[in-house]
Amino acid sequence: MTDAATNPTTATPPSDADESQVVLVAGAGGVIGRHVADEYLSRGTAVRGLSRRPVAGARWKHLAVDLLDRDAARTGLGSARDTTHLVFGAYIERPTTREQIEVNSALLVNALQGLEDGGAPLRHVTLYQGGKAYGAHLGYFNTPAKERDPRLIQPNFYYEQEDILRAAAARRGFDATMLRPEGVVGYAVGNPMNILMVIAVYASICRELGQPLRFPGTHAAYDALYQVTDASLLARATVWAGSEPRAAGEVYNITNGDQIRWRHLWPIFARHFQMDYAEPQPVLLSEAMPQHQDLWQQMVTKYDLVPTPYEDLAGWSFGDFLFRSGFDNVTSTIKARQHGFADCLDTEDRFLELFEELATARVIPPLA
Structure with a gap:
């Protein structure tokens, strides 16, 4: 190892830690x-x-x-x-x-x-x-x-x-x-290329406006199989x-190991955000959502949110691409399982858990 000036920070090593890494x-x-x-x-x-x-x-x-x-x-x-x-x-x-x-x-x-x-x-x-x-x-x-x-x-x-x-x-x-x-879904400050943040911020703004939650993409993408990691x-x-x-x-x-259809998840998202749900309405998020920057700043003050620059919150063009991909996107994870990595998650459950984590961290408004 190098001297203290260049030694990386470490946590308390558990018993199975490889201290040579x-x-x-x-x-x-x-x-x-x-x-x-x-x-x-x-x-x-x-x-x-x-x-x-x-x-x-x-x-x-x-x-x-x-x-x-x-x-x-x-x-x-x-x-x-x-x-x-x-x-x-x-x-x-x-x-x-x-x-x-x-x-x-x-x-x-x-x-x-x-x-x-x-x-x-x-x-x-x-x-x-x-x-x-x-x-x-x-x-x-x-x-x-x-x-x-x-x-x-x-x-x-x-x-x-x-x-x-x-x-x-x-x-x-x-x-x-x-x-x-x-x-890939998860939260990192200033990393908007993340469908979790697209959905969470979009839903929060729709709720603040008193609007129902609508899937903003095409019907083909609404019905296609998709997967996340x-x-x-x-x-x-x-x-x-x-x-x-x-x-x-x-x-x-490497994915969660299951597949989803947005058709099944968006009504569940609406209930979780305590919103009404409406049928899909194709909208270009990259055109619509930048117009709500001032509203988001008001929400930051109203709900005491973490003051993240609006352009760093969600990648609206990224959302447009995924919500207009009207074909099945499925990869096999069999090889990883056969070689010893069998970890998996229920994507529906994980989305809801992550929404809760974002609200608890005051990245988005409280869900209740």
Whole structure:
């Protein structure tokens, strides 16, 4: 371990903690990275969280490193030279496929190179992918999608990153695992790419306006099968992958393990928010919801909510995309179960629990 100036913060180690692990979570400000860092910390593992901005409330040591700058990455990662496990959740959105590939490949290359230059004794890297690996962003794809399905001819930054990681792992002798969640739900301050927050803020505003809760997407999406991945479950899968020998070099779909139809859930959401329910009405959230920013600020004062910038609360365009995806989105989780990760959650129950957690934390108004 390094000296106290660079030693990552740790929780009190439980009896089964692996004290030889030092975990670096890249993208610790996102919903995935934040939950992974907290999960490792709860198990007594030494954790550092890497992001460009500090993460509010984090109990682990924060590294402010710009991974797009090769020199800055090399310098910044010098204080993480004892890293044994890299969890890579950093991501930058870009408008074109080519730009996505270039910028997100650079993030990974600079992170790996920076750790190598510092002499980090890297043993494992976890990389996150998603439904785009199967073409979920393009339209219909064969379901249930399996990890052995062939790649698409369409270029994809997931493919590029995986190839970069596998080549580095073969050269340097560490293991790598790729995890593919879908529709990750959980809360992290300032991370709006999250369908949980889209629904919670949309429902809260509709209730404040005295309107019923309506599904704002298409009828096709209302009836299609969908799935989500709870961020806490994904964090547990990450910890498992980092220490499971069978996970070395493998790709795993990680979801809650069930499928949903929005048709079944939205009336349940309405009852939970103590609202009337009405039939779906397609509305572009990205056009409608920014108009209610002033109302939300009034709600922050009225209900003593956490003062989060409105643009950081919910990704309305992300909601539009999901609520207009009129095809089944289902991936098989059999491989992960066969290899030893059998964790699962009831998605309906978990949504309601998360709504309660958001209200208790005063992120949204009280539900009662």
